[in-house]
Every structure is written in structure tokens, then in C-alpha cells.
Amino acid sequence: VTFDLVLVGFGHVTRRFVGLLAEYRSDLLRQHGITTRVVGIGTRRHGCAYAAEGLDAEGLAGNQRDRPIGEPFDGPTIDFVTQSVRKAAAAAHEGRLVVVEATTLDIGRGEPATGHIRAAIEGGAHVVTCNKGPVAFAYRQLAIAAERAGRRLLFEGTVMDGVPIFNLARETLPAVTVVGFRGVVNSTTNYILTAMEQGQPFAEALAEMQAMGVAEANASLDIDGWDAAAKTAALANVLLGASMTPHDVERRGITEETGRRAVEARAAGRRLKLVARAGREGSVIAARVAPEELPEEDLLAGLEGRQNALILHTDLLDEIAVVQRSASLTQTAYALLSDLITIARDTPQSLRQGQQGHTL
Amino acid sequence: VTFDLVLVGFGHVTRRFVGLLAEYRSDLLRQHGITTRVVGIGTRRHGCAYAAEGLDAEGLAGNQRDRPIGEPFDGPTIDFVTQSVRKAAAAAHEGRLVVVEATTLDIGRGEPATGHIRAAIEGGAHVVTCNKGPVAFAYRQLAIAAERAGRRLLFEGTVMDGVPIFNLARETLPAVTVVGFRGVVNSTTNYILTAMEQGQPFAEALAEMQAMGVAEANASLDIDGWDAAAKTAALANVLLGASMTPHDVERRGITEETGRRAVEARAAGRRLKLVARAGREGSVIAARVAPEELPEEDLLAGLEGRQNALILHTDLLDEIAVVQRSASLTQTAYALLSDLITIARDTPQSLRQGQQGHTL
Numbered sequence: 001v002t003f004d005l006v007l008v009g010f011g012h013v014t015r016r017f018v019g020l021l022a023e024y025r026s027d028l029l030r031q032h033g034i035t036t037r038v039v040g041i042g043t044r045r046h047g048c049a050y051a052a053e054g055l056d057a058e059g060l061a062g063n064q065r066d067r068p069i070g071e072p073f074d075g076p077t078i079d080f081v082t083q084s085v086r087k088a089a090a091a092a093h094e095g096r097l098v099v100v101e102a103t104t105l106d107i108g109r110g111e112p113a114t115g116h117i118r119a120a121i122e123g124g125a126h127v128v129t130c131n132k133g134p135v136a137f138a139y140r141q142l143a144i145a146a147e148r149a150g151r152r153l154l155f156e157g158t159v160m161d162g163v164p165i166f167n168l169a170r171e172t173l174p175a176v177t178v179v180g181f182r183g184v185v186n187s188t189t190n191y192i193l194t195a196m197e198q199g200q201p202f203a204e205a206l207a208e209m210q211a212m213g214v215a216e217a218n219a220s221l222d223i224d225g226w227d228a229a230a231k232t233a234a235l236a237n238v239l240l241g242a243s244m245t246p247h248d249v250e251r252r253g254i255t256e257e258t259g260r261r262a263v264e265a266r267a268a269g270r271r272l273k274l275v276a277r278a279g280r281e282g283s284v285i286a287a288r289v290a291p292e293e294l295p296e297e298d299l300l301a302g303l304e305g306r307q308n309a310l311i312l313h314t315d316l317l318d319e320i321a322v323v324q325r326s327a328s329l330t331q332t333a334y335a336l337l338s339d340l341i342t343i344a345r346d347t348p349q350s351l352r353q354g355q356q357g358h359t360l
Numbered sequence: 361v362t363f364d365l366v367l368v369g370f371g372h373v374t375r376r377f378v379g380l381l382a383e384y385r386s387d388l389l390r391q392h393g394i395t396t397r398v399v400g401i402g403t404r405r406h407g408c409a410y411a412a413e414g415l416d417a418e419g420l421a422g423n424q425r426d427r428p429i430g431e432p433f434d435g436p437t438i439d440f441v442t443q444s445v446r447k448a449a450a451a452a453h454e455g456r457l458v459v460v461e462a463t464t465l466d467i468g469r470g471e472p473a474t475g476h477i478r479a480a481i482e483g484g485a486h487v488v489t490c491n492k493g494p495v496a497f498a499y500r501q502l503a504i505a506a507e508r509a510g511r512r513l514l515f516e517g518t519v520m521d522g523v524p525i526f527n528l529a530r531e532t533l534p535a536v537t538v539v540g541f542r543g544v545v546n547s548t549t550n551y552i553l554t555a556m557e558q559g560q561p562f563a564e565a566l567a568e569m570q571a572m573g574v575a576e577a578n579a580s581l582d583i584d585g586w587d588a589a590a591k592t593a594a595l596a597n598v599l600l601g602a603s604m605t606p607h608d609v610e611r612r613g614i615t616e617e618t619g620r621r622a623v624e625a626r627a628a629g630r631r632l633k634l635v636a637r638a639g640r641e642g643s644v645i646a647a648r649v650a651p652e653e654l655p656e657e658d659l660l661a662g663l664e665g666r667q668n669a670l671i672l673h674t675d676l677l678d679e680i681a682v683v684q685r686s687a688s689l690t691q692t693a694y695a696l697l698s699d700l701i702t703i704a705r706d707t708p709q710s711l712r713q714g715q716q717g718h719t720l
Contacts, residue, residue, distance in 0.1 A: 024535055032534070162677050164532035171531040172524035174392070174701035175384055175694070299683060302662055311685070316694045318686040320523050323659060325671070325679035334535070334676045341534035 001033065001347060003340065004091040006040035006050075006084045006125070007057070008077060008116050009103035010069060012213060013130055013157075015061040016333035017100070022058055024337065032344045039088055041069050042080035044103070048073040050084055077103070078115045085123025092124030095151070095347060100336060101129035105216070107226045107246060110137030117153065121145045128339035130157030130332055132230040137245045139237035152343050157335025159185060159231045160308050163324040167342065169239055169312070176314045178239040180279025183310035184303050185231045187327050188215040188222035189254050189274045191305050193291075196259030197266050214306065214327065225253035225289040228276045232287050236278040239312070242285040249278075250288040258291050265293050271301035279313065299323075361393065361707060363700065364451040366400035366410075366444045366485070367417070368437060368476050369463035370429060372573060373490055373517075375421035376693035377460070382418055384697065392704045399448055401429050402440035404463070408433040410444055437463070438475045445483025452484030455511070455707060460696060461489035465576070467586045467606060470497030477513065481505045488699035490517030490692050492590040497605045499597035512703050517695025519545060519591045520668050523684040527702065529599055529672070536674045538599040540639025543670035544663050545591045547687050548575040548582040549614050549634045551665050553651075556619030557626050574666065574687065585613035585649040588636045592647050596638040599672070602645040609638075610648040618651050625653050631661035639673065659683075 007014050021028075021036050028034050038057035042048040049055055049070030060069055073080050081099065091097040099120035103113050110133030117134050120127050121142070129135075134142055135155050146153040159165050169178060184190050188209045195205035206223065209215035221227045229249040236242035254274055262272040270293050278287035294301040299321050303309055309323040324331075367374050381388075381396050388394050398417035402408040409415055409430030420429055433440050441459065451457040459480035463473050470493030477494050480487050481502070489495075494502055495515050506513040519525050529538060544550050548569045555565035566583065569575035581587045589609040596602035614634055622632035630653050638647035654661040659681050663669055669683040684691075 027535060162536075163680050164528060167532035168524060168528060172527035172698070174698050174705075175380075175387060176522075176698075297662055297664060299659075299662065299685075302657055302659065304657060309681075311683075317522050317684075317691055318688070321669075321681075321683035321685060323671075323681035323683065324677075325659075325681060328678070331677055338532070338534050338536075345534075 001096050002035045002037055003344070004037055004039045004088055004097050006042070006081070006088065006097070006099045006120075007038060008042045008081055008099060008101050010041050010043045010046070010060070011102065011104070012329055013332045013336070014100065014102045016329050017336045018057045018061040020330070020333050020337050028341070032341055034344045036340070040080075040084040042073065042077050042084070043069055044077055047071050048080045050087060052087065076112060078112050078119055081116045081119045082123065085120055085125050089124070095126070097125040098340060098343060099125045099127050101127060101131050101134070102336070103131055105131060105133050105221065105227070105230060107221060107230065110134055114138045114142070117142055118145060121149050121151055121153065124149060124151065126152045126343050128154045128336050128343070130155070130335055132158045132227070132234055135237060136230040136233040139234065140243055152346065154339035154342055155234070156339050157332050158234050160310060160322070160324045161327055161331035162334035162338055163322060163331070164338075165235070165310060165322060166238055167338070168322065173314070173317070176316050178312050178314050180277070180313040181235060181239065181310055182275055182277035182300070183308070184273050184300050185276050185308055185310065186222055186228040186274060187306040187308060189225075189228070190303060190307065192223070193254060193259065193262050193272060193274065194305050197262050202256045202259050213329070223253050223255075225251045225274065228274060228289040232276040232278055232289055236285055236287050240278060240280065240285050242278070242287070244285065244287060248287065250286075250290070252290040254291060261291070269296050270294060271296060273300050273303065275300060361456050362395045362397055363456050363458050363704070364397055364399045364448055366402070366441070366448065366457070366459045366480075367398060368402045368441055368459060368461050370401050370403045370406070370420070371462065371464070372689055373692045373696070374460065374462045376689050377462075377696045378417045378421040380690070380693050380697050388701070392701055394704045396700070400440075400444040402433065402437050402444070403429055404437055407431050408440045410447060412447065436472060438472050438479055441476045441479045442483065445480055445485050449484070455486070457485040458700060458703060459485045459487050461487060461491050461494070462696070463491055465491060465493050465581065465587070465590060467581060467590065470494055474498045474502070477502055478505060481509050481511055481513065484509060484511065486512045486703050488514045488696050488703070490515070490695055492518045492587070492594055495597060496590040496593040499594065500603055512706065514699035514702055515594070516699050517692050518594050520670060520682070520684045521687055521691035522694035522698055523682060523691070524698075525595070525670055525682060526598055527698070528682065533674070533677070536676050538672050538674050540637070540673040541595060541599065541670055542635055542637035542660070543668070544633050544660050545636050545668055545670065546582060546585075546588040546634060547666035547668060549585075549588070550663060550667065552583070553614060553619065553622050553632060553634065554665050557622050562616045562619050573689070583613050583615075585611045585634065588634060588649040592636040592638055592649055596645055596647050600638060600640065600645050602638070602647070604645065604647060608647065610646075610650070612650040614651060621651070629656055630654060631656060633660050633663065635660060
């Protein structure tokens with residue numbers, strides 16, 4: 001079967017995703033019986049394009065970032081989404097239309113991304129996203145909408161890039177209840193804290209992360225703990241059944257003063273980390289992002305530079321930790337690819353071509 | 361649908377598994393549309409029982425370990441397996457017969473467990489096992505047999521108990537190639553090394569693990585590295601496509617002398633761990649279990665007591681680590697339950713009852 005893709009947002013991650021689709025073209029066909037075709041690309045500033053027979057996405061991905069994708073689009077991006085899924089109604093009906101939401105995080109309300117996803121689902125598309133906003137602000141409503149429409153909403157890339165967290169809980173932990181979690185989920189702040197421990201000034205470490213494209217362009221999202229709070233809300237909503245937004249997460253970020261505390265902690269054989277945590281407290285789910293001083297033997301204490309980790313507290317399996325040892329653009333793009341493959345696996349065999357029997 | 365279970369081996373883990381089945385009865389029906397019934401139990405020393413209408417497995421699990429299960433069985437246990445799957449041929453034909461192989465590890469050849477599994481698959485049963493032997497000695501042949509028979513062979517409990525490793529790779533890392541791994545996968549030796557660092561004598565620490573039922577009754581399996589070698593072979597066979605047995609794993613265990621080295625290493629700010637590793641070296645897959653001195657910041661260095669961890673080296677996601685923070689009988693028993701649920705999820709909707717729409 002051919003999956004028709006509509007890309008909303010066409011930044012670094014989406015472009016790398018287009019590259020991965022090309023690199024894995026033969027694997028996708030052989031192992032999963034699917035081919036892909038990008039039929040639509042929508043951006044806020046560089047226009048939009050739609051072609052039922054497929055766009056030259058690779059060519060467009062190779063262009064300069066500021067070169068227009070297509071015609072200027074007159075109206076909000078949600079209109080582009082609505083119009084695209086309408087044009088692709090036949091593919092949507094057959095369950096082979098996927099909207100890839102990869103616009104940037106809006107920490108105010110998670111918009112317009114949430115609207116994009118709602119429109120996509122209403123139009124019969126599956127959705128994969130690496131944007132934390134929708135899951136952090138509106139997971140429950142979106143999940144219900146997807147369930148009703150018989151479509152998937154997948155978002156592995158929102159936390160720890162392609163390292164499986166949501167898929168892990170959904171696919172590999174049946175009968176296990178996650179009762180809480182704690183982790184280090186923001187690379188920029190962890191890098192800055194590690195660098196400051198070694199004497200580097202705050203501003204210099206931050207600038208380094210921005211130059212590498214790891215830090216958000218709006219530095220406040222990282223250092224004030226907003227990115228971590230959005231991930232915490234997303235994790236709490238999905239894993240703990242919470243209904244919270246990033247604004248419900250108690251939040252303290254890092255400052256130069258935190259750096260001084262990190263140096264002192266290290267001298268005392270401890271480590272200061274920006275820890276995200278959530279858990280049930282009585283009938284409510286409490287969530288927090290804050291610098292915490294950890295004993296050296298704590299798994300989170302040992303995370304250097306851009307490493308991330310999440311420790312799930314469960315009923316049957318006690319604690320399980322997953323550690324991401326390095327982060328890159330490819331890993332986030334891979335998350336989108338892995339979500340696409342999850343959808344392909346769900347698609348009835350009869351719709352797929354060239355499917356090989358999969359080994360155990 | 362009702363899954364009929366034949367239990368081969370009826371020790372601590374299987375008895376706890378029977379307990380979990382009872383505790384999760386309503387969840388299994390509501391979330392997965394299945395009920396279960398134990399129709400056969402086979403043991404080497406305490407007889408065997410079979411009843412098409414179901415045995416009182418909970419009652420039997422509550423009995424003393426040395427009390428007979430049923431009639432003495434005249435012949436090898438594989439005959440019990442063959443006869444049971446033949447008696448349950450109708451359930452086997454409908455894909456709702458599951459043989460649970462939970463006999464103890466035979467490090468010589470992985471028998472008779474491998475034979476049990478082969479007989480089960482030939483008789484049309486699915487198989488779940490927490491016995492490392494079959495996957496460490498004969499994964500490829502068993503996987504091919506299961507594939508041909510259209511039945512599942514699942515073995516999550518063979519490494520790190522119920523913490524998902526094999527399911528993680530199979531279900532959540534599509535398009536990712538695992539190119540190698542290293543880890544601490546034997547709890548007893550890690551506990552002994554940690555205890556010796558703190559001045560406890562070797563024999564005392566070992567005796568403690570045996571009293572807790574964590575160490576194998578045959579201490580050599582743990583301290584000579586055989587258990588770790590069996591897990592390494594299983595991981596290499598499944599994740600790297602190797603065809604090795606535990607005897608192909610270069611192997612050094614731990615001794616009192618290793619304990620002295622552990623104390624020295626710790627004094628020098630390093631840690632000594634029994635590390636299992638495998639990877640491609642040219643066209644061959646090399647695997648090794650040996651004490652290794654690790655820098656303190658190594659994730660494996662920080663594993664205390666009975667903690668385990670496995671670091672997967674992958675192409676697209678670099679390194680991913682999974683850490684098990686504690687181990688228990690329940691966790692191994694849970695592995696069997698999670699494998700059973702994986703089979704239930706594969707079973708056509710039409711065969712299941714009471715299935716609820718699952719949320720995302």
C-alpha cells in the first residue's frame with residue numbers, strides 16, 4: 001500500500017525524515033509492504049504545496065531553508081491541513097493518509113498544532129508528531145477523537161527522540177501500571193549544568209547548544225524548564241492518565257545561581273540535575289520540574305552532557321529505566337519513521353504489498 | 361477466547377505465574393478478551409496431570425513443593441508434552457493452546473527444554489518460556505519451526521526478567537539495526553562483587569543470594585559466568601542474528617581474587633563488573649563474559665546489588681540503555697504473562713470476547 005503523507009512544518013527534523021524515507025525505501029517495502037509519497041507540505045512562512053501524484057520532497061528538503069516550498073498560502077496553516085486532507089479524501093478513506101505534524105512548540109496553548117491534528121483526524125488521516133504541544137495540552141480529547149475515527153495518533157518523538165517510551169509502555173508492558181516517573185528529559189539544561197560544573201560560564205554553554213541546533217531558538221523554553229514541563233505533562237497525560245497542561249507542572253528552571261549550586265554539589269560528591277517527575281498523590285497527579293541534588297549513585301546523577309533518562313515506577317516491575325546516550329536530529333526524525341511503521345503494521349495485510357513473513 | 365495452558369515445570373516462577381493469572385483474570389478478559397485455563401502440568405519429579413476441562417492450578421500452586429501434582433509419569437517429560445498437545449489438538453488447531461516452558465537451565469545442551477518446545481510447536485501450540493536454554497542453544501531452528509507452524513515463540517523472561525528487551529527490539533525499534541550490546545545481566549555475581557567491595561566474604565555473599573532464591577542452586581552457573589553466557593548467546597542469536605551457543609561465548613567468571621580486584625578498583629575510583637558483550641567483528645559475531653574494570657561514569661559501573669542493565673548499540677539511535685532496578689520472582693512470572701498477552705493481541709479479534717476498544 002502507498003501511504004500519502006502531508007507534512008506540516010518543514011524544518012530540520014522533517015527534512016531529515018524525508019531523507020530517512022528515501023534511505024529506507026527498500027526496507028519499508030520489503031519488511032512492511034509499504035511505499036510512501038509526500039503529497040503535501042505546509043509551512044507558515046515559506047508557502048505550501050500539494051500534488052496528488054506526489055511532490056519532489058527530497059529535492060525540496062535539499063533546498064535552502066528560506067527558499068519557498070510552493071505558492072504563498074493565504075490563510076492560517078490549519079486551512080492548508082483541512083484542504084489537504086479533503087483533497088486526499090480517497091487515501092484518508094482507505095486509512096493510508098498520514099499527517100506529519102512537526103511545527104514548533106507553542107508553550108502558551110499548544111496551538112496551532114493541536115488544531116492541525118484535530119483537523120487531520122476529522123479528515124480521516126492518521127497523525128504522527130514530534131511536537132510536544134498537542135499531547136501536553138490536549139492528549140485526552142485528541143486520543144478520543146482518534147479512537148472514534150479509527151485512526152492512530154502517535155508521538156514517540158516528543159520525549160527522548162526515537163528512544164521508545166510511549167511505544168514501550170503501550171506495546172511491551174501489558175498488565176503493568178505505571179504509577180509515576182522521574183527523569184532528566186531536557187538535553188540543553190543538562191549540558192549547561194555539566195559544563196558549568198567544569199567551569200564554563202552559563203551563557204557560553206547555552207550559546208554552544210544553540211549553535212548546535214539542540215537548544216530551542218527561544219532559550220526560555222529550555223532554561224526556564226518549559227520544554228521539560230511540556231514533556232512531563234505529555235508523559236503524565238499518556239502514562240498516568242492525567243489531564244494536565246504544562247502550566248499545571250510546578251516548574252523551576254536553571255540560572256547562573258543553579259550552576260554555582262551544581263559546582264558545590266559536585267564538590268560534596270553529589271550532582272545537581274533538572275529533574276522532571278510526576279506521580280499520584282492521593283487522588284491528584286502532581287508533577288514538577290526543578291533542580292534536585294542527587295546522590296552520586298542515582299542513575300540520573302550520572303547523566304553527562306546531552307544524555308537523557310526516564311525511570312518509570314511501576315506496580316509489577318518496580319522501576320525500569322531507559323537511557324538515551326546521545327541525541328541527534330536523526331533520532332528525532334527516526335521517531336517519525338518508527339511511528340509511521342507502527343501504523344503500517346496495523347494496516348490490514350490485504351492492503352499491503354510485498355509483505356514478507358516476519359521472523360520472531 | 362479461552363487459552364488452554366500446559367505448564368512444563370512447576371517451580372517458584374510457574375506457581376507465581378498461576379497466581380498472576382488469577383489476580384489479572386478480570387483485566388485479561390476486559391482488556392484482551394481472553395480467559396485462561398491450565399489443562400496440563402508436567403514435572404520431572406512430582407508427576408503430571410492433564411484435564412481437558414481444566415485443573416485446579418491455583419490449588420496445586422499453593423501446595424508444598426514436594427507434594428505430587430498428579431500421577432507419576434512413566435517416561436521423559438517430552439512424552440508428557442507430546443501427549444498433552446495431542447490431547448489438546450482442538451485448541452492447538454484454533455491457535456489457543458500455549459505451552460509454558462519453565463524447567464531449569466541445562467547448560468550442557470539446553471535439553472530437554474529445547475525438545476519440549478519443538479514438540480509443542482509441532483503440535484500446534486504457541487510457546488512462552490523463561491528458560492534461557494532453548495534460545496541460547498537453538499533459537500534459529502525453533503524460530504523457523506514456529507514461523508512455519510504459524511505459532512509464536514516468546515521468551516521475554518530469559519533476560520532481565522519482565523523488563524522488555526526482546527519485545528522492545530521487536531515491537532518498538534522498527535528499521536533500527538542492533539549492531540552489538542554490552543550489559544550486566546547476572547544478579548548474583550553483581551551482588552557478590554558489590555558485597556565484596558564492602559568487605560563481605562565471597563562465600564557469605566553467595567550463600568545470601570542462594571538463601572533468597574536468586575542464585576542458581578548450582579552455584580557454578582552464576583559464578584563461573586554460565587548464566588551470563590547463556591543470556592549473551594540468547595541476545596546475540598535474537599538481536600544480532602548469530603547462531604551461537606553458550607559454549608561459543610568467551611567466558612570468565614568471578615572468584616575471591618576478582619573480589620580483591622573489585623576492592624582495588626573501587627579505591628582507584630573505578631568499578632569491577634561482570635560484563636557481557638557481543639558484537640560483529642568482521643564477518644563473525646564475537647561474544648564474551650568477563651570481569652571488566654569500568655570508569656565510574658560508565659552506566660554499568662553504577663549498578664548496585666541485583667540491578668541489571670543492557671546497553672544496545674544501534675545504527676540509527678546510537679546507544680539505548682535499559683536498566684532493571686530490582687529483580688523478583690514476580691518479575692519473571694510477569695514476563696510469562698506479558699508474552700501470553702502478546703499472543704492474545706495477535707489472535708484475530710473474531711476469536712476474542714469482551715474486547716474493549718483500546719486507547720492509544
